[in-house]
Structure formats: C-alpha cells, structure tokens
Amino acid sequence: MEKGQEAVARFLRQRVELGAFDLLFEERMTGATAAKSPPGSLPAGAVPEGYEELRATALACTRCPLAGGRTQVVFSDGNPQARLVVVGEAPGANEDRTGLPFVGAAGKLLDLLLASVGLSREVSVYICNVIKCRPPGNRNPQPIEIEACSPYLRRQIEFVRPEAILAVGTFAARLLVGSDRPIGELRGKIHSYEGTPLVVTYHPAALLRNPSWTRASWDDLQLLCGVLDADNRP
Ligand code: SF4
Structure with missing residues (x-):
C-alpha cells in the first residue's frame, strides 16, 4: 500500500473507532451534490404514491424462511427522493435490532465515505439492502x-x-449488474440498471477488514461523483 493510502486507511479506522464523523466533510456539501429538486418533483418529505403500501407489505412479509428468524424487517433509511440509492447486502445484528440498514462501524464508515463526496443519508441518499431480513449468523444470502x-x-x-445507484458488496453488485463476475472485476466502471447509471464498490465492512482497498473505494466514489455531477450539467 502506498504511504498516502495507508494514512487514509488509518484515518478511516480511527474515525470509525472514535465515532466522530458528523461534521468532518460538511464544508464539502455543495449545491452540486445536495438533494435533487427537478421541476415537478414532490415537496420535500413527501413519498411517492404507493411507497407506503410497498413498505407495509415488506414489513409484514413472509415470502421466505428468513421471516422466522428476524427481529424486524429492515426496509430502508434516508430520503425516498434522493439523488443516489445505495444498495447493500443484508441486515446484520445491529440492523436487525434497530430496523435500519448500515448501522454500526460499517454504517459509520459508509456515512463517512458518502460525506467525503458531499452526500448524506438524511438529505441526498436512500439506503436499502438486497435482503430485508437478517440471515442467521450473518451467513451469505x-x-x-x-x-x-x-x-x-x-x-x-x-x-x-x-440519478445513480451505488451497489456495495458482491451480492448487490451481482444482482444489479446481472453478472456472476467477482466484484473486483465489476467495480471501476459505470454500468446501467434499467437505464440508471450504476457504480459498484466494496462493502464498507470488507473495507474495514482490508484497508488496502481504500484507494479503490475512493476511486469508485470519484466515478460516482462524475456521474452525479454530469447529471447536473445543463
Ligand atoms: S427476506 Fe425479504 S422475502 Fe424474505 S421474509 Fe424478509 S422481506 Fe420477505
């Protein structure tokens, strides 16, 4: 690992351990990456028609055996009118307990990575998983x-x-790209999901275990930023 990357990886680990993220990159929250407000969009805070019905259906779902072992269904977090959808894998223990995706150390790292490019889950990001109920023992879906x-x-x-989708981790990437290739081969390029630009990157939990992937993750975020910024051009 290059010296600069080591410093970034060390910094990320320290910030996750300290739990100090919130204001780190606030100054980078620019108009170019704030929440979208295209002409004709719903007022802030509104949800699309039928969204609550979908959510209610998921919260009561028994379509697969994972329903039997969950504490609660983990449907989403963030803004349903977001510019970016982040898709992860499946709830872990913290998510199963809180009902929110990406909490705990990996969630804090995701928030930090998003903040580093001026995005926040409260304003400009909608976060969900491929699987809504926790697999036992955190096994693969x-x-x-x-x-x-x-x-x-x-x-x-x-x-x-x-405007764009960020698939984090192997299962989200393979499902949305429609490929069985390894994530290392899927990241680093812009895919398309039903016409929406799709960028693939490592899961933050994997990034915590493999700090040498920090540079690649940073590059993926820059690729994502390019997509979002391009979408803002007249
Ligand atoms: S994992 Fe999905 S399909 Fe299975 S019970 Fe939960 S919500 Fe339903």
Missing part, C-alpha cells in the same frame, strides 16, 4: 432468498428514481 426479496428492491428503485 441464499439464491432463493434473493429471488424472493429482490422485487422489493426493484420497486424501491422505481419509486426513488435516482
């Missing part, structure tokens, strides 16, 4: 579970209609 649950994700993306 099974194909039958992904097949049962992915219609919720597809409808969520339809409702939000983001």
Whole structure:
C-alpha cells in the first residue's frame, strides 16, 4: 500500500473507532451534490404514491424462511427522493435490532465515505439492502432468498428514481449488474440498471477488514461523483 493510502486507511479506522464523523466533510456539501429538486418533483418529505403500501407489505412479509428468524424487517433509511440509492447486502445484528440498514462501524464508515463526496443519508441518499431480513449468523444470502426479496428492491428503485445507484458488496453488485463476475472485476466502471447509471464498490465492512482497498473505494466514489455531477450539467 502506498504511504498516502495507508494514512487514509488509518484515518478511516480511527474515525470509525472514535465515532466522530458528523461534521468532518460538511464544508464539502455543495449545491452540486445536495438533494435533487427537478421541476415537478414532490415537496420535500413527501413519498411517492404507493411507497407506503410497498413498505407495509415488506414489513409484514413472509415470502421466505428468513421471516422466522428476524427481529424486524429492515426496509430502508434516508430520503425516498434522493439523488443516489445505495444498495447493500443484508441486515446484520445491529440492523436487525434497530430496523435500519448500515448501522454500526460499517454504517459509520459508509456515512463517512458518502460525506467525503458531499452526500448524506438524511438529505441526498436512500439506503436499502438486497435482503430485508437478517440471515442467521450473518451467513451469505441464499439464491432463493434473493429471488424472493429482490422485487422489493426493484420497486424501491422505481419509486426513488435516482440519478445513480451505488451497489456495495458482491451480492448487490451481482444482482444489479446481472453478472456472476467477482466484484473486483465489476467495480471501476459505470454500468446501467434499467437505464440508471450504476457504480459498484466494496462493502464498507470488507473495507474495514482490508484497508488496502481504500484507494479503490475512493476511486469508485470519484466515478460516482462524475456521474452525479454530469447529471447536473445543463
Ligand atoms: S427476506 Fe425479504 S422475502 Fe424474505 S421474509 Fe424478509 S422481506 Fe420477505
């Protein structure tokens, strides 16, 4: 790892351990990356018609065996009118307990990475997972579970209609790209999901375990920024 990358990786780990993120990159929240407000959009805080019905259906879902072991369904966090949809894998123990995706150390790192490019889950990001209920022991999602649950994700993306999608981790990347290739081969380029630009990157939990991927993750975020900034051009 290059010296500069080591410093970034060390910094990220320290910030996650200290839990000090909130104001680090606030000054980078520019108009170019703030929440979208295209002509004819719904007022701030409103949700698309039918969204609550989808959410209520998911919260009561028993379509796959994971329903039997969950504490609660983890549907989403963030703004349903966001510019960016972030798609992760499946809830872990913290998410199952709180009902929110990406909490704990990996969630804090995701927030930090998003903040570093001027995005926040409160304003400009909508976050969800491929799987809405926690797999036992945090095992990998099974194909039958992904097949049962992915219609919720597809409808969520339809409702939000983001300018771009960021798939974090292998399962989100493979599902949305429609490929079985390793994530190392899928990242670093702009894909398309139903016409929406899609960027793939490592899961923040994997990034915490592999600080040498920090540079690649940073490059992926810059690629994402290029997509969002391009979308802002007249
Ligand atoms: S994981 Fe998805 S399909 Fe399975 S019970 Fe939960 S919400 Fe339903």
